[in-house]
Each structure stands twice: as C-alpha cells, then as structure tokens.
Amino acid sequence: MTIWVPSLESFSGPRYRAIAQSIGAAISTGELAPGERLPPQRRLADALGVTVGTVTRGYAEAEHHGWVNARVGSGTYVRQHAPRTVFDMAWNPSDNSDIIDLSLSLPPPHPLRQQAFSDALSVISSSPAALTRGVSYLDARGSEGHRESLARWLEQLGMTLRADELLITQGGQHGISLVLSTLLRPGELIAADTLTYPGAISAAQQAHLKMVGIAFDEEGMCMDALEAQCARQPPRLIYVTPDQNNPTGVCLSEERRERLVSLARRYDIWLLEDGVQYLPVEQRGTPLYQLAPERTLFVFSTTKVLAGGLRIGVLRSPDVLLERLAAGLRAQSWMVPPLMVDIACHWVAQPAAGSLLAWQTDELAVRQQLTTQALFGYTLSGRPKSSNVWLSLPEGARAIELCERLQQQGVKVSSAEPFCVGSAPAPQAIRICIGAAADRQMLNQALTVIKQCLAQPPLATVTV
Incomplete structure (x- = not known):
C-alpha cells in the first residue's frame, strides 16, 4: 500500500516545519483532500528518513496552522474546510456574494477602472500602430516607447527611474519570480522579514531557494539580526518592502536603510525592493535603488494603482544585469503581450488615471480612520x-x-500563517484588507462583525 510522502527539498527551515509546509502545499493543490487521513507517523518517518518525533512535531505544526485535525486513537486528518495558505491566495469573484472578502490586498472598487479600461480598448482597436505591435514579436524588455511611457508615469508618482534601466513584466509577482529564478541558483539563501509578502515566499519555494526570516520591529528589519545572519551565512539576496511591510505596515527607518545598504555592499548581496503596495510620495522613505543603484532591483506594478487584471509592471535593474534578466524573461514567456502594455500606457497617460489615484488615496485614508474608530482599544498598525x-x-x-x-x-x-518566513511561530494576528470592500458601508458592516467576534468567548476581550 502506497502512502503520501512529501518532498521536503523546496521548503526551508527545520524538517518538522518543512513537513508542515508540505502538508499545506498538498492541501492547496488538491493532492491531499479534505477528510483524508495522513500517513501514520512512524511510516512517514521511515519514508522520509527522520525521527518519529520530527513527524509528530510537523503534524502538530500543521494542526496549529489549522490545516489538519488530530483524532485520539484514529489519526490525523485534513480538515474539511482548511483556511487559506500561502499557496492559495487567489480571489474568486464568483464566491458567495454574502461574503465580504477582506483577505486580499485589492484597490477600492470604482467605476472609473472599468471606464478607463473600456476607453483604452476603444483607442487601441483603432490604432494601426498598436494593432501591429499586438501581433508582432518585440524586445523581451518591452519596446523603447512603452518603457519611456511608463517611466514618465513613474516620475509623476515620485519615482525617478530611467527608461533604459527598466524591463516590463507581467505584474509585480512576475518581477519577483524573474529576479529569483534568474539571479539565484537552487539552494542559495534569500533573507526577508520574518513576516513578508506570501508571493515572495512562494516564488522562493518555486525557485528551490532557502529562505531565512530576519526579525523586525517598529523601525523595520533589525540590522543587528541581519548582520549576525551575514556573519553565519550571508544571503545571496535580501527581499524587502521598505515603505510598508506586508502585512504589518511597518516602515524601514532611514538609519536602517543606510545600514542595510552598507551590509549589502560589505557582503556583496543583491537587494530586491518591492514597492507594489503604493503609498503617496510623502509617506515613502528614500528608495534603496537611489541609495544603492548598483545592487538594487526594484519592482512596481499597476496592480494596486489601476487594476490587477492588467498584469503590467516594471522591474528596475542595475545595468550589469539587464541582459541577463532579459534573457530570463525571454526564456519564460519571450515578452509581455504588447496589447496589454499598450492599454496600460494609454491609461496612465490620461488625466483619469491621476484622478482615480487621488480618489483612491483619499478613500483609503477615510477607511483607515473608520477602522481605527470601529476597533478602538485593540492594537492596530x-x-x-x-x-x-x-x-x-x-x-x-x-x-x-x-x-x-x-x-x-x-x-x-x-x-499570519501565509506571511511567515523560517521557523518562528506565527503571531496571533490578522490582516484586514480595507481596500477590498465594495464601499464604506460594507467595510463598516465587516468591522462590526470583527469587533463582535473579538468580544465573544473564548477570545479575550479588551478593557478600554
């Protein structure tokens, strides 16, 4: 009789945690079905060449994540309704309309998004030049005109980037995956905050990289912890979201940005700076690509500003890596579809794009205030x-x-589980994506439910 035996090679950290992560991955892909019994611990230990205690601890970790249930005298079973994992972060618009889904970081809905998309399609469909590009092979980095259009838009957003240092990608996630798969070899080490963007964790696993979590506090990644890691085993690359950690929102201080750059230069480490989670320029710090242009790759996307469905982003690269990254992109998909790039470039050149972003920024400020008021007395960041x-x-x-x-x-x-890097236990916390609600009324409805559930036993209550 065959049993399910996971491959642990793609998972970083201790063996017990790799077993737990492999269970989560198998559940999300359907390899392990709801209600299915996991192998007896001794049999799996023999198959993996580990101790029974390691498997026992792995099963306990999976149960802590909420993926499985242990039944005394019966075994360990996949839960009938397992929560989302790092491998299952997709939004399904056909979900039950009675569900208010605040689990994914989406821009607030607005009819201007659909209208601007429709206008761009109309213009593109009557443009001979755009139609010709749409059926042609172009440079893997994107056409010079497209890169110049996107560079002008980024300048308007307060990001000074040259067109000749950009590659056009199929969104920010593609940019991250392209960097990791092109610049790093399987088994090399990547460092990130102990809580970070699940897409980066997934990309590292897909590239068969080892990922280590670096402690962080209210000023961002702790440089003493990073320096200690570098002394033990320097990472080949550090992934960082300096302006707002995803999920906590913590901003890397200016002093730590300077020290991060210093450590990266001392140990010859690449920096991958993710700026996809947009903030207005007055809330952003000094970009790493300005502090260390020779070793910083910067990822940005239209996703959080215009629309996720565009799948258009940019990757800023040091000159020395441009050809290598272009070859990697060409190997993956040859190029980004020119039609979608034309749509994005037309969209960002219109006044409506600026109006939409201004509305979004103001709307999110109001939603932040509503959330602070609704959950007054609880610890928010x-x-x-x-x-x-x-x-x-x-x-x-x-x-x-x-x-x-x-x-x-x-x-x-x-x-917190999908955001966890390394072997540190997940904090007892949740991320609320306030932008995903259809409107303020729906957000208030969801916040009321959250407050009510927080107050119900056995969850602890707050005394204000």
Missing part, C-alpha cells in the same frame, strides 16, 4: 493611506479560531 490594517489579537486569542468564526459570519480575513 498600518500606514495612514494604505489598504491594509494589521490587528494583533488580545492575549489568549487564536487567529485561526477568529478567522473561522469570522468566515462563519460572512467575513474573510488573513491570519
């Missing part, structure tokens, strides 16, 4: 004009339990 709020739960509360309770009440949020 996030940037004043961002789309995410991080809620640290009261003592004794469990994030998985809260997420399940909220979903039963028609609200989806994310627990």
Whole structure:
C-alpha cells in the first residue's frame, strides 16, 4: 500500500516545519483532500528518513496552522474546510456574494477602472500602430516607447527611474519570480522579514531557494539580526518592502536603510525592493535603488494603482544585469503581450488615471480612520493611506479560531500563517484588507462583525 510522502527539498527551515509546509502545499493543490487521513507517523518517518518525533512535531505544526485535525486513537486528518495558505491566495469573484472578502490586498472598487479600461480598448482597436505591435514579436524588455511611457508615469508618482534601466513584466509577482529564478541558483539563501509578502515566499519555494526570516520591529528589519545572519551565512539576496511591510505596515527607518545598504555592499548581496503596495510620495522613505543603484532591483506594478487584471509592471535593474534578466524573461514567456502594455500606457497617460489615484488615496485614508474608530482599544498598525490594517489579537486569542468564526459570519480575513518566513511561530494576528470592500458601508458592516467576534468567548476581550 502506497502512502503520501512529501518532498521536503523546496521548503526551508527545520524538517518538522518543512513537513508542515508540505502538508499545506498538498492541501492547496488538491493532492491531499479534505477528510483524508495522513500517513501514520512512524511510516512517514521511515519514508522520509527522520525521527518519529520530527513527524509528530510537523503534524502538530500543521494542526496549529489549522490545516489538519488530530483524532485520539484514529489519526490525523485534513480538515474539511482548511483556511487559506500561502499557496492559495487567489480571489474568486464568483464566491458567495454574502461574503465580504477582506483577505486580499485589492484597490477600492470604482467605476472609473472599468471606464478607463473600456476607453483604452476603444483607442487601441483603432490604432494601426498598436494593432501591429499586438501581433508582432518585440524586445523581451518591452519596446523603447512603452518603457519611456511608463517611466514618465513613474516620475509623476515620485519615482525617478530611467527608461533604459527598466524591463516590463507581467505584474509585480512576475518581477519577483524573474529576479529569483534568474539571479539565484537552487539552494542559495534569500533573507526577508520574518513576516513578508506570501508571493515572495512562494516564488522562493518555486525557485528551490532557502529562505531565512530576519526579525523586525517598529523601525523595520533589525540590522543587528541581519548582520549576525551575514556573519553565519550571508544571503545571496535580501527581499524587502521598505515603505510598508506586508502585512504589518511597518516602515524601514532611514538609519536602517543606510545600514542595510552598507551590509549589502560589505557582503556583496543583491537587494530586491518591492514597492507594489503604493503609498503617496510623502509617506515613502528614500528608495534603496537611489541609495544603492548598483545592487538594487526594484519592482512596481499597476496592480494596486489601476487594476490587477492588467498584469503590467516594471522591474528596475542595475545595468550589469539587464541582459541577463532579459534573457530570463525571454526564456519564460519571450515578452509581455504588447496589447496589454499598450492599454496600460494609454491609461496612465490620461488625466483619469491621476484622478482615480487621488480618489483612491483619499478613500483609503477615510477607511483607515473608520477602522481605527470601529476597533478602538485593540492594537492596530498600518500606514495612514494604505489598504491594509494589521490587528494583533488580545492575549489568549487564536487567529485561526477568529478567522473561522469570522468566515462563519460572512467575513474573510488573513491570519499570519501565509506571511511567515523560517521557523518562528506565527503571531496571533490578522490582516484586514480595507481596500477590498465594495464601499464604506460594507467595510463598516465587516468591522462590526470583527469587533463582535473579538468580544465573544473564548477570545479575550479588551478593557478600554
């Protein structure tokens, strides 16, 4: 009789945690079905060449994540309704309309998005030059005209980037994956905050990289911890979201940006700076690509500003890596479809793009205030004009339990598990994506449910 035996090579950290992560991956891909029994611990230990205690600890870790249930005298089973994992972060618009999904970081809905897209399609369809590009092979980096158009738009957003240092990508996630798969070899080390963007974690796993989490606090990644890691084993690349950590919203201080650059130069480390989670320029710090242009790759996208469906982004690269990255992009998809790039370039050149972004920035500021008021007395963090709020739960509360309770009440949020790097335990906290709600009324409805669920036993309550 065959049993399910995971491959642990793609997972970083201790073996027990790799076993737990492999269970989460198998559940998300359907390899392990709801209700399916996991192999007996001794049999799996023999198959993997590890101790029974390692498997026992791995199963316990998977249960802590909420992926499985242990039944005394029977075994360990996949939960019937397992929560989302790092491998299952897709938004399904056909979900039950009674569910308010605040689990994904989406820009606030606005009819201008559909209207601007429609206008761009109309213009493109009657442009002989655009139609010719749409059926032609172009440079893997994107046409010079497209890169210049996007560079002008980025300048308007306060990002000074040259067209000749850009590659056009199929969104920010593609940019991250392209960098990791092109510049790093399987088994090399990448460092990031202990809580970070799940897409970066997934991209590292797909590239068979080892990922180590670096502790961070209210000023961002702790440089003493990073320096200690460099002394033990320098990472080949550091992934960082300096202006707002995803999920907590923490901003890397200017002093630590300078020290990060110094460490990267001393140990010859690439820096991958992710700026996709947009903030207005007055809330951003000094870009790493300005502090260390010779070793910083910068990722940006239209996703959080215009529309996720465009799948158009840019990757800023040091000159020495441009050809290498272009070859990597060509090997993956030859080029980004010119039609979609034309649509994005037309869109960003219109006054409506600026109007939409101004509205979005103001709307998110209001939604942040509404959230602060609704959850007064609880520990919240996030940037004043961002789309995410991080809620640290009261003592004794469990994030998985809260997420399940909220979903039963028609609200989806994310627990900390998908954001975890390395072997550190997940904090008891949830991320609330306030931008995803259809409108303020729906956001208030969801916040009311969240507050009610927080107050229900056995979750701890707050005394204000």
